[in-house]
Amino acid sequence: MDAIVLQILNGLDKGGAYALIALGLTIIFGTLGVVNFAHGALFMLGAFCAVTVKALLSLEKVALDPTQTTAWGTPLEIRTPYVEAWFGDFGTAMLNYSVPISILIAIPVMLLIGVSMERGLIRFFYKRPHAEQILVTFGLAIVLQEIVKSLFGANPIPQPAPDAAKGMIDFGVAIGFQAGNVVYPAWRLIYFLFSVAIIGGVFAFLQFTTFGMVVRAGMADRETVGLLGIDIDRRFTIVFGMAAVVAGLAGAMYTPILSPDYHMGMDFLVLSFVVVVVGGMGSLGGAVVAGFTLGILQSFASMNEVKDILPGIDQIIIYLIAVVILLTRPRGLMGRKGVMEH
């Protein structure tokens, strides 16, 4: 029983990342009708926002201390990060909380990237075939990841979680198991809660605001909304920016779990597409449900007991599910009837 709970927990953080990326993908598809292969790159850019913030915060002032010498006889260098020199203890705390701080930076940055991507490139592809949309965004994804590679190098850059969230939480005690059976890294739990909060925020935004209402109306019937005198294109641009922010935040917060490198976007993109397809193209609820379900199933498949029966299943389970779903229920778990069934 505790093993099952542990596997479910293990699946939650990955499932959260899948759900957040898939949510953006499916929003973009539902509103703009564009298949965005560069969405994984946005996730990666978000992660590198965190890397940049960390690097900026840890810029160091080098002072020579003539009273002390190193083993080589040269004066000892004392390195203090500027933030610590300027703000003292508060600066140390900033350095410690660099990942959460990077979220604040990532929001405007990703919004800007998203909006300029939509205005600069995607909008010229609304009327072109899906194949060309796939190809141009695929090209963009390569360009973005290669730029990041040339700026940050090819190796993964580890990002520490804040000290307070570095430990493990004995989660089992909270739900009545023996202590020590279900122990779980705190940051992963935070990531899960964070993703739930973001998903809730997006749903609330679309459900309870006038802007969201117009966007939903536009998803249902773009032409009529346009005829009612609403500039739906501008709203959709903002929606694209929002999807970019969601992917970016997912990436920034994921950095303590997976050290970011330039191709993490591609790795997640393929899986997120599968998630979108399983959930149903254009269905927000489907993307979330499928994201968490597939994340949890994947973690179950990587249990040794399962691998003994079906070797290699952990590598292919997600793709296998996608194949089965596409063949039996092409519109996906929660897709609307008639939307992209072919």
Added chain:
Amino acid sequence: MTTSMTKSDLLLLLCFAAAVLAGPVLLAPIGAGYPDLLQKFAIFGIFALGFNILFGLTGYLSFGHAAFLGVGSYTAVWTFKLLSMNPIPAILLATLLGGLFAAVIGFVSLRRTGIYFSILTLAFAQMSYNLAYSVLTPVTNGETGLQLAQSDPRVLDIAFGRDYGAVLPSSDLFGISMTGYPGFYFCGVMLILCFFVSMRIFRSPFGMMLRAVKSNQNRLNYTGLNTRPYALAAFVISGMYAGLAGGLLAVTDPLAGAERMQWTASGEVVLMTILGGSGTLLGPVIGAGAIKYFENIFSAFNEGVLVQAYSFLPEGLQHVMVWISSLFVGEGWHLTLGALFMIIVIFLPGGLMEGFNRIRAWITGRFGGGGGSLAPAAAE
């Protein structure tokens, strides 16, 4: 039409064959006249030709073709190990297995169209890639890649009394080693053969049917025609081309690794086809050649070459230019590839062949006097 070729087709085939066979001489002035690169031109030309039969004619965008290439490579290396170092059984089996694999994947994937088809093929290719790295390690040798060993059985070679002694054998066609120019000519002849087959498919009623699938599959279905066997046939044929290309890769360099199956490799063949011009006969070969050529040129550049190239500029500007250019060359070749991908899709979706035709139309429109005919008939 089905039994004889038109004169212009025969001429095109002859010109193509002559150009391929004279490749070492023709391409020498641009620095591509050496066998390693020429082999790549030919092999990836075959790969792109096959992909074009699927994507160019039927419009199905597969993102999983690298899987067939990988299967071809593994099959060829295993044939070398078990049967014989002669490349002929190797490429025959590679083609066959590539086709078989394509038949299985195609049978499932072709139940869907559009982006669902793309994602299904992508899913299958990723599955093969992941399996090749994990569970199938006894067959694929995992990350190390499948290699020849001195102790391989090679039953046919032994039956015919060929003994390679104590050296690690390399593939040879009845005594002619498949490295260097002989290797290129072997691939070149295959390329010409493949081009011929592809030309016959383009001109046949079957090819016509595939084009009909691309232009409006629904209508075909409404007329009571089942299009799936046609699409599946196209998929299998292109899988066989990919298997052959993979087999040839192993012939010229007998080792196979799973990275050949990664989906970025599938993306590369899409780019080759689009760059050249999908749906045209010659386009894919040109696209494959162009990409492999520029890959070779750009990856070879390094900082020293760049500094020299910009030596005429003042020093500050020189540093800036070297820095900017170094993003795109050497290690950064993929950046150029991605940018090229975008530029082609944005500005020239018909590829280089469309570009040639536009230039030709512009010239004839300007100097030929005939104002009306913008699109020349021989678009291929």
